[in-house]
Amino acid sequence: MMDNKMIIEGSLENVDGGFAFQGRLPYYRGLGLSMVEDIEVSVDGEPVAREAIRFSVRGKTYTLDEMETVYDDRWNFGEKATIIVLKDGGLKPGSYRIGFGTRLRISYLPMVPTTRDTKELALAA
């Protein structure tokens, strides 16, 4: 659900130490950060290493490993999180096919679902 609404259009930008875009949790509620098992990012089909991904909400930034034991913060319903990719110099201006996926540990589900969205995002000069 909400698959095609995960990536926020027009949100790609260069930031200190890399680039970032905004993403939402594909779910009808929010989730405690410890239950976000993985966040995938790809650029033009090339996967980004898990270690290079940072997740940021309301001014707090976490590595994906850190998130696994964060019990006092959440990714709220519909909340736009900033997904940061560490990359020297960021991205050159142009258009990129950004892939974004989440793997969530949902208590009541008998599986651990992964949901993905892909959008063409432009980075202005």
Added chain:
Amino acid sequence: MARIACSAGRLSSRFNPCNPYVERTIVSHQIKRGVSLYSFQNETFQGKMNLEDCIRTCAQFGARGIEVIGEQSFWGWPEVGANQADIDHWHALIKKYDCTPVSHDYMLDYKRYKGRPMPFEEQVASVRRDIDFGAALGVPFLRSLVSIAPEVLVAAAPYAEEKGIKLLTEVHAPLHFDHPWIIRMAEMFQKSGSPALGFLPDMGMFLKHYPRVWSAKFRRMGVPDRIADYIEKAYEDRVLSEYVILEVQQMGGTGPAIGMAEVIRHNSAFEPKRMLDYMGMIHNIHGKFYEMTEDYVEPSIPYDEIIAVLQKGGYNGHICSEYEGNRWIEDAEEPDSVEQVRRQQVMLARLLGEPEAPALKVAA
């Protein structure tokens, strides 16, 4: 007085001392309409509707019972906590639009810790916190997911009683009232003697026909018509899901074709009358629906039969609309949750014999 006399009769589905005409007349007016704000998730997720838009819309439809998933409608709950200002805002809106809080649907994330389940006592404490939150919202009911262990609910029940709240386990497909998990749960609830434990059936378990919006989505995903047609026919014929899956494999079906058959594992046409044995424990209803047509029909769920059963059983709580067609159509079109809920509310009002309110005739 007739109402009081009949309430005793309602406890038993087999014997009713009241005049059947009187009971039908009185009881049919006691079922109340409500909406779970889950229904508007497509709009609230995108910030197109806020809490006030949702509650105002429900009130316009004459659906005055409001059900929320706490952590959908209140950012921060449960890990961070909800803001008192948000709770105050909720009460102001409920008052402004003359609505009634019905239920807080909590989740209990017992898989919060990677690789280990949440300890029993911590689960009970977590439910107690949700009871406090429900009390702060002024709801009489909390919805418990069906996977939550009955032992946890029994342990939390005395605290719920103290707060005047009932914990209602959502009986939801693939589970149903004849499933051993539900039967065990009912036995434990009854043995506990606590009036704070009961059920909230989701009408999706009475899936009479394969939903058109499901079929259409699987066809968009590439399921060939001959296979999709077969699956819909097999569902009508009530063929065992495992046979249908095997047949689809033998027809050459892969990927989404298998998926289209596999959903039959999790959805069945159970009979609405199975609720009758449990009426005394049923205090809220999820009016699940996948699609409402322009002429106010849910093509897959038999609401005429359902309402008749609920009236026969003397049900006097809310039926809360729960629109779940959104996820089946969003790849092809933007869901219009408000119009879908409006249509279901028209259907419910008609089935309940209400004089149709003018507001129901126009979209909000």
